[in-house]
Amino acid sequence: MTYETIKVETRGGVGLVTLDRPKALNALNSTLMAELLEALQAFDRDAKIGAVVITGSAKAFAAGADIKEMQALDFVDAYMRDFIGGWNDVSTVRKPMIAAVAGYALGGGCELAMMCDFIIAADTARFGQPEITLGTIPGMGGTQRLTRAVGKAKAMDLCLTGRMMDAEEAERAGLVARIVPANELIETAIKAAETIAGFSQPSVRMAKESVDRAFELTLAEGILFERRLFHSLFATEDQKEGMTAFSEKRKAQFKNR
Numbered sequence: 001m002t003y004e005t006i007k008v009e010t011r012g013g014v015g016l017v018t019l020d021r022p023k024a025l026n027a028l029n030s031t032l033m034a035e036l037l038e039a040l041q042a043f044d045r046d047a048k049i050g051a052v053v054i055t056g057s058a059k060a061f062a063a064g065a066d067i068k069e070m071q072a073l074d075f076v077d078a079y080m081r082d083f084i085g086g087w088n089d090v091s092t093v094r095k096p097m098i099a100a101v102a103g104y105a106l107g108g109g110c111e112l113a114m115m116c117d118f119i120i121a122a123d124t125a126r127f128g129q130p131e132i133t134l135g136t137i138p139g140m141g142g143t144q145r146l147t148r149a150v151g152k153a154k155a156m157d158l159c160l161t162g163r164m165m166d167a168e169e170a171e172r173a174g175l176v177a178r179i180v181p182a183n184e185l186i187e188t189a190i191k192a193a194e195t196i197a198g199f200s201q202p203s204v205r206m207a208k209e210s211v212d213r214a215f216e217l218t219l220a221e222g223i224l225f226e227r228r229l230f231h232s233l234f235a236t237e238d239q240k241e242g243m244t245a246f247s248e249k250r251k252a253q254f255k256n257r
């Protein structure tokens with residue numbers, strides 16, 4: 001499959017999507033988002049793929065939604081066709097997704113990175129929600145996911161002033177899982193994805209589902225949800241294999257069963 005605005009590759013059990021609209025700093029337009037969703041959903045269906053990495057260029061992961069595509073939109077049109085509503089489907093991908101971010105991750109770019117399960121940032125990364133400077137607000141989950149990631153004070157600061165934060169500030173704030181030198185970004189993200197892809201896939205899925213529930217449920221409900229998933233994994237062959245391999249001091253051979 002060839003795409004106009006993204007590049008799609010596989011590296012062993014890892015799916016790699018590279019956003020590729022360099023002239024517009026990977027601004028997210030409807031073509032790019034449709035292609036990205038198609039590629040992610042294909043990886044989600046592919047049993048050989050255990051995890052996915054989304055990345056951009058050295059200059060920009062993505063500089064936001066395409067302002068030129070949006071500027072003439074009116075309210076009725078945006079509302080009636082639920083403009084960008086479908087873009088949230090990125091967050092419904094069941095396999096783990098890592099955002100490998102170098103350069104600008106602004107507006108929708110920051111929001112796309114936050115739809116992934118975690119972010120590995122190059123030391124060149126800059127995050128922000130500058131929509132306020134355009135006379136609007138984040139529309140792809142920025143006010144919600146950013147607030148959950150970094151807390152109210154910093155989310156308000158970023159959304160109300162439109163300022164950018166660098167990779168170190170983003171890591172300190174809890175938005176970013178790790179920072180690496182820019183020239184090691186892709187390999188580090190792929191290595192992390194390979195590690196995930198090498199584990200038992202039912203337990204990987206359940207770990208992701210359980211962490212995600214922490215944002216939706218009360219603590220008591222979340223702990224019960226986690227424990228029930230934990231109980232269910234005793235029904236898998238991979239749990240027997242994992243614990244037997246530990247006792248026998250060898251590497252587990254998971255079959256995803």
Ligand SMILES: CC(C)(O)CC(=O)SCCNC(=O)CCNC(=O)[C@H](O)C(C)(C)COP(=O)(O)OP(=O)(O)OC[C@H]1O[C@@H](n2cnc3c(N)ncnc32)[C@H](O)[C@@H]1OP(=O)(O)O
Pocket residue numbers: 023024025027028063064065066067068104106107108109111130131134137138139140142
């Ligand atoms: C999803 C929602 C609902 O939350 C909404 C949004 O995401 S709104 C968009 C939020 N993003 C921004 O406001 C960032 C806009 N871009 C910039 O501020 C700057 O481009 C920069 C600081 C990221 C980089 O600046 P610089 O190095 O000076 O490069 P430029 O010359 O500005 O840009 C190069 C080229 O890319 C085009 N570009 C950049 N960002 C966008 C964008 N978001 N949409 C459309 N096009 C974008 C820019 O116009 C330049 O192209 P040309 O005009 O030279 O053809």
